[in-house]
Amino acid sequence: MGSITSLFVRKMVAAAGEAVDGPALLASVGIDAAAPVDPKLQIADTAYYDLLERMAQQMDITALPLRTGASMRCDEYGALGLAFKAATTLQGSYARVARYARLWTSVVEYELVPDGDRSWYLLHRAGARRLGLRLSNEATLASSVALAREVSQSGSFRPLEVHIQHPAPKSLQHHEAFFGCPVRFGSDRDGLLISAEALARPNRLGDQGITAFLIGHLEQELSALSQTTSLQDRLRDAIARSLSEGLPRMEDMASRLGMSVRSLHRRLAEDGLSFQTLTEETRRDLAEGLLRDERYSLSEIAFLTGFSEQSSFTRAFKRWRGETPAQFRKRGER
Structure with a gap:
């Protein structure tokens, strides 16, 4: 699950005007309409998408x-x-x-x-x-x-x-x-x-x-953000975002994290991890999370976890969990 600045949420609700109940919509995702705008306040991306879909039921959102x-x-x-x-x-x-x-x-x-x-x-x-x-x-x-x-x-x-x-x-x-x-x-x-x-x-x-001054400030914020998030979590996030385009390459993931392939390999080895293992675990965890959400079909989940065919996804999931994706989803409904 990712996060989005509350600024976007406020802007989308404001753009809808009187067609929706703005304060109620904001409150539904934990935002106080009367509070000062704080771009650093984040909400879950899925909560934001849910809110937009509720708005679409109330107005023409074209x-x-x-x-x-x-x-x-x-x-x-x-x-x-x-x-x-x-x-x-x-x-x-x-x-x-x-x-x-x-x-x-x-x-x-x-x-x-x-x-x-x-x-x-x-x-x-x-x-x-x-x-x-x-x-x-x-x-x-x-x-x-x-x-x-x-x-x-x-x-x-x-x-x-x-x-x-x-x-x-x-x-x-x-x-x-x-x-x-x-x-x-x-x-x-x-x-x-x-x-x-x-x-x-x-x-x-x-x-x-002014640019040089601001870039220095942004680099400090970016560094602080990276330090508060483990390399493993950052890499998992990067892998999850890339899976819909196919299996990610270590070179591309290292570039996204701002480091060399050699450094990434060394850092993972220090933690007893490999890129292949982490990719496999990320695919499995992402698949399980998506299977718990009935809005995603099995074919969509296969695509989002980097499989070209649903049958390949089914075989991999059975290897991970000892049951098919359909069986896992059905069991979760009980």
């Missing part, structure tokens, strides 16, 4: 994530938002998010990937593509564009294309109007395709001196 993203401002993200604003170019801004996003969410990772004269700004989020997760992804992409427009000198930033993995809503009118470019639903990725020229454009308030 444009909700876009309104939410449009309402985001750099200053609301604390030091990370200031570092985004103070970066000298948009590329620098997005690179800050890719490195420091762990300070305000444990369920999303960002990546800036060059592609010829363009770049992909990708978001990676593990989990079944339930409605709440889909809405959250759309809001995240919308906020990424809104923040870029806030810091750009003209305020007119637009990506070349927006790619979203889940199916399209009945109408694309709201999405294309907000992003100002083609929006490709049913894609193989979630992200923005951005021109090199747009990424290199100077930010309106870019300041190298």
